Amino acid sequence: MGHVFRTEEQQMAVDALKRFLDAEIDPLFNKEYRDRFVPREVMAGVMQRLTEFGLVTGVVGEAHGGMGLDWLTTLMLYEEVVATSSDLSVPVLINSFGAHLLERLAPAPLRERYLPGLLRGEQFVSIGISEPDVGSNVLEIKTRARRDGDHWVINGEKTWISNGSYSDFLICTCRTGDDPRRGLTHILIDRHEHGYEVRDIHKIALNSQSTAQIFLSDVRVPIANTIAGEGEALKNTLSLFERSRVFVAAQGLGVARRALEEAVRYAKDRRQHGKVIAGHQLIAAMLAEMATSVDAARLLTYRAAEMIEAGVPAEMEAAMAKYFACESAVKIARQAVQVHGGNGVTREFLVEKLAREAIVMPIPEGTTQVQQLIIGRALTGVAAF
Ligand SMILES: Cc1cc2nc3c(=O)[nH]c(=O)nc-3n(C[C@H](O)[C@H](O)[C@H](O)COP(=O)(O)OP(=O)(O)OC[C@H]3O[C@@H](n4cnc5c(N)ncnc54)[C@H](O)[C@@H]3O)c2cc1C
DSSP: OOGGGOOHHHHHHHHHHHHHIIIIIHHIIIIITTTSOOOHHHHHHHHHHHHHTTTTGGGSOGGGTSOOOOHHHHHHHHHHHHHHOHHHHHHHHHHHHHHHHHHHHSOHHHHHHHHHHHHTTOOOEEEEOOBTTBSSOGGGOOOEEEEETTEEEEEEEEEEEETGGGOSEEEEEEEOSSOTTTOEEEEEEETTTTOOEEEEOOOSSOTTSOEEEEEEEEEEEEGGGEESOTTOHHHHHHHHHHHHHHHHHHHHHHHHHHHHHHHHHHHHHOEETTEEGGGSHHHHHHHHHHHHHHHHHHHHHHHHHHHHHTTOOOHHHHHHHHHHHHHHHHHHHHHHHHHHGGGGGSTTSHHHHHHHHHHHTTSTTSOHHHHHHHHHHHHHSOOOO
């Protein structure tokens, strides 16, 4: 499935990672910590191992201490992580994009101070955009940073923040001016130096990692912690979304692929009406539909990654990949439950967990509806937001 696109080098990298994931991560996340919160030190230990395979390190150039892999290779590795554990894929995603953002946009002193800890897998970053009243429309961000001498004083609340309770620092999108397009600024808030309060959110799935509310109350941060200059955050967030959406597409793809694998395994084993259920035409049809959607999701996702690697604008293609892969994950995970019959809704089988995880996928990094709006605007030149 899709292997025809891999070079020998990519295949070796994927195989080495998969051996590690199957041996150590699958039992840890899908049995020992299934639906249970993974403590920070355990998560950090896993992240440290993953950085050796090119996760997080892959998106940063060698000049800044990373491995400098291309986007497609990084995405292939990432798909393996997701197919093993969506929970684990979240800190990998957020630390990767925190690292990418620091490398691309942070002034040298900030980059030199905060990037190495992410590349070693020892530190966690959070990226704070969403707020209780601000989801799909980032232009409405209310968290306010006001200048006070050589400091920012920050007040506000962020919500749905991945890595929240693990985080050592937060890259916070703050309102520093009233101009809708030039009024947002990225500011790095060090949790140990400047402090912020964190409260975890319990969800339908993905509870082995942290999604949290973050409360900022008169937090004083040096102006030197500004990333990429005042008023630059909207432009930079939108360009970051183009890349991070391809990774969220790979989250949908990974969940869908694992659901298909579980369904195929079960269909070859379970017997009804005198033969394995794989021998019933309606089951075969369901598996065929699932497999075709998984491959279509992969092709859209790889295409967007290739375009990003080539430096070609890929806003619409990234939106298509995210939209299709994440909606397919919901459908395919449900079909995998159906193939399992009653067993599919028990905690004894992984498809129950996959179905809950799939439901989450069409929400972060721009909902399905937001992706449709982006695609519509690209097709017609008319914004329907
Ligand atoms: C597991 C998880 C992890 C997350 N991690 C992070 C993170 O690390 N950092 C971060 O900042 N955020 C994070 N988020 C937040 C995520 O980005 C938002 O949930 C998402 O952008 C949607 O915002 P909302 O939840 O406020 O929904 P809303 O924007 O309130 O949308 C509600 C519904 O209305 C629809 N809608 C909204 N506007 C329109 C429109 N113009 N036209 C048609 N339909 C519309 C939406 O599609 C949706 O169906 C995370 C969310 C989840 C679930």
